[in-house]
Amino acid sequence: MSITYIEAIKQAQDECLAEDDSVFIYGQDIGNFGGAFKATQGLKKKYPDRVLDAPISEDAMIGVAIGAAINGMKPIIEMQFADFSTVGFNQIVNNAATHYFRTGVPVPMTVRLPSGGTPGSGPFHSQCLESIYSHYPGLVVMTPATIEDAYYMLKEAVQMPDPVIYCEHKFLYRWLKADKLGEPDLPINKARVVRSGKHATIVTYSAMVHEAVRAADALKEESDWDIEVVDLRMVKPIDIDTVLASIARTGRVLVLGEGFPWGGIVAEVVKQIVADGFHLLDAAPKTLNSKDTPIPFHPKLWSTHRPTPQSIAQAMRELLHQ
DSSP states (O other), X not given: OOEEHHHHHHHHHHHHHXXXXXXXXXXXXXXXXXXXXXXXXXXXXXXXXXXEEOOSOHHHHXXXXXXXXXXXXXXXXXXXXXXXXXXXXXXXXXXXXXXXXXXXXXXXXXXXXEESOOTTOOTTSOOOOHHHHHTSTTOEEEOOOSHHHHHHHHHHHHHOSSOEXXXXXXXXXXTOEESSOOOOOSOTTSOEEEEOOSSEEEEEOTTHHHHHHHHHHHHHHHHOOOEXXXXXXXXXXXXXXXXXXXXXXXXXXXXXXXXXXXXXXXXXHHHHHHHHHGGGOSSOOEEEOSOSSOOOSSHHHHHHHSOOHHHHHHHHHHHHXX
């Protein structure tokens, strides 16, 4: 029997509720309805007092979670879409993120953000907000790209004393499948070399890991280029040591992300590479993001707005010929 990315998230939440009475889930339509993407389906029957429907007020949801967390609970907040979390932005970055610094009292809170684009979702249901939340001290930002990471990183997030922004990618929910849930192979704060190579490195995270691997496979078949792919897994903090070790092997790097280009994770990774690994580079770092426009509804426009295996492969050809 196979397991999907969304089922791994539901299983992790189920086990967190079973193992720790201080855990509860709070979100819109997550009870009998099971949530917008069914990540809590069936959990209300098992834990009727700890799977709670919230009003349509993300600001109030985060406020409730912060209050519960500082009083010993471990809330998991489900946002219907990552985009909607901006309604609770003040509570997240000004209250949850700063509370331990101000008071010495931790805020063990996990905010699940269904992130990223799917065909036809448009500008209000497709955004990647990891860069915004990574800007603020006090927040941990996770971006799992595999079924195992979706499961194990969520379980670790719930037990962390810090508020965690957990960016789960909607495109992976039912597309990503495995025969079984594998064992954890890395600490959550370590990047993973997904595909080994020797000619160039792609550094990325979340759903773009899979697009990068497709591009690397195509380049191998086309020109016998060996492209290494590094999955950051967590974008705040960043495991720059694994990134630099990869560049030491390849000499070239493309940093890739689905988010908008200005002031994002991609730019931060390049900054750290240039600061600490300039001597390792045989060519200037290259970057690739979604376009600096609102996200289009039409599937064909959307597929040209975000990076694809084809556009990634083209960026790599340009890098390899520098």
